[in-house]
Amino acid sequence: MEIDRRTLLGAAALPLAAALPARAAEDEAHWAGVAANYDVTRDVIQLEHGNWGMMARPVLAAYRAAVERVNRETSFYARRTMIGDLEAVRAAAAAALGADVEEIAFTRNATEALKALILGYNRLRPGDAVLYADLDYDAMQGCMAALEKRRGVRVVKIALPEPASHQGLIQAYAAAFDAEPRIRMALLTHVSHRTGLILPVAEIARMARARGIDTIVDAAHSVGQLDFALPALEADFVGLNLHKWIGAPLGVGALYIRKGRVADVDADPAEGASPTEDVRTRAHTGTVDYAAQLTLPAALAFQQSIGAGPRARRLRALRDRWVHAVRDLPNVQVLTPEDPRLYGAITAFRIAGRTSHDDNVALARTMLDRHGIFTVHRDGLASGSCVRVTPALATRMADVDALAAALRTIVRG
Numbered sequence: 293m294e295i296d297r298r299t300l301l302g303a304a305a306l307p308l309a310a311a312l313p314a315r316a317a318e319d320e321a322h323w324a325g326v327a328a329n330y331d332v333t334r335d336v337i338q339l340e341h342g343n344w345g346m347m348a349r350p351v352l353a354a355y356r357a358a359v360e361r362v363n364r365e366t367s368f369y370a371r372r373t374m375i376g377d378l379e380a381v382r383a384a385a386a387a388a389l390g391a392d393v394e395e396i397a398f399t400r401n402a403t404e405a406l407k408a409l410i411l412g413y414n415r416l417r418p419g420d421a422v423l424y425a426d427l428d429y430d431a432m433q434g435c436m437a438a439l440e441k442r443r444g445v446r447v448v449k450i451a452l453p454e455p456a457s458h459q460g461l462i463q464a465y466a467a468a469f470d471a472e473p474r475i476r477m478a479l480l481t482h483v484s485h486r487t488g489l490i491l492p493v494a495e496i497a498r499m500a501r502a503r504g505i506d507t508i509v510d511a512a513h514s515v516g517q518l519d520f521a522l523p524a525l526e527a528d529f530v531g532l533n534l535h536k537w538i539g540a541p542l543g544v545g546a547l548y549i550r551k552g553r554v555a556d557v558d559a560d561p562a563e564g565a566s567p568t569e570d571v572r573t574r575a576h577t578g579t580v581d582y583a584a585q586l587t588l589p590a591a592l593a594f595q596q597s598i599g600a601g602p603r604a605r606r607l608r609a610l611r612d613r614w615v616h617a618v619r620d621l622p623n624v625q626v627l628t629p630e631d632p633r634l635y636g637a638i639t640a641f642r643i644a645g646r647t648s649h650d651d652n653v654a655l656a657r658t659m660l661d662r663h664g665i666f667t668v669h670r671d672g673l674a675s676g677s678c679v680r681v682t683p684a685l686a687t688r689m690a691d692v693d694a695l696a697a698a699l700r701t702i703v704r705g
């Protein structure tokens with residue numbers, strides 16, 4: 293069976309696009325229709341969609357078709373037309389991200405992209421300093437810390453204020469920049485994987501640039517969860533994946549380097565002694581899951597059929613529903629503030645005074661064993677551990693209502 297190139301490039305999802313008008317976040321009938329595209333397990337109430345995103349059914353169908361084609365034709369496809377197809381995929385990714393195609397290179401995940409950016413950023417001199425925060429992802433913290441030995445810089449780590457506020461977060465970075473005038477580069481995590489807190493990245497990046505500080509943004513959790521274009525972040529370097537909130541197959545990520553800044557990141561040594569200024573030389577991945585990359589347009593088409601604005605509002609509404617239902621419980625500490633600029637779908641909580649790793653492992657276990665709700669504990673906050681709740685488009689309001697009811701039962705003991 294010959295697979296139509298349009299199927300690989302996402303046309304399979306287009307009839308659905310026409311069928312889904314933009315709707316209010318609370319229109320349950322509409323969102324039930326969206327959720328019906330996801331074959332999510334009903335063995336548990338799955339509220340841990342932060343690890344990676346499910347493929348919607350049309351995306352999975354496109355992926356299967358792509359796997360079959362790549363497997364059947366192997367290099368007969370790869371050495372003739374696949375490169376052109378992948379170029380079209382890259383163009384589709386760039387358009388969806390609001391970037392120029394020359395600013396985007398594929399990686400296998402956000403980790404690979406951010407490692408290339410952090411470790412490759414070559415404007416640091418011995419005696420300079422770099423900055424990161426407690427909410428940043430552990431692997432990126434490791435890369436930032438490694439710069440001390442690799443580049444001879446001082447590594448500054450700050451704890452973000454809790455409770456956070458829009459202005460308080462900006463001030464925390466301003467104070468850190470003031471305290472160490474030799475900071476030349478800062479890592480900013482757009483959406484925290486620990487608490488769900490959204491950093492006012494554009495404001496901080498602008499303030500940083502005015503002081504001669506470059507920012508590298510970790511957008512692993514924001515692309516597809518929030519409604520924004522990459523240039524709006526005002527950062528010249530961004531690492532992201534498309535297998536979380538865009539719902540592409542696992543193994544699709546990207547790095548973004550703003551035009552004119554490629555030389556400030558070292559080429560991957562695998563590119564040899566005379567690399568070009570093509571952004572793709574900054575991450576050399578070798579052979580990858582081509583079928584996964586070829587499926588990206590189907591995932592983007594599915595997301596576009598929902599709309600980035602309605603999607604972001606729906607995800608926030610799912611979070612609001614359970615958070616507002618438990619706010620009369622004095623023992624429940626919700627770790628994102630009630631400022632819609634500062635949260636999306638993800639929000640973590642803890643029970644007052646129970647801040648240890650073990651406390652929060654036990655809480656997530658109780659949630660699962662007694663209430664059939666799957667969440668995950670998170671560590672690494674200066675204020676202690678917590679439990680993270682991540683609904684997604686497959687989530688029904690009834691699912692987050694069940695979480696609120698379970699929490700009420702647990703704290704009332």
Ligand SMILES: Cc1ncc(COP(=O)(O)O)c(C=O)c1O
Binds near residue numbers: 404428485
């Ligand atoms: C904030 C953040 N950064 C980076 C990553 C790494 O993403 P990936 O798994 O695509 O490498 C994650 C993954 O959960 C994350 O939450």
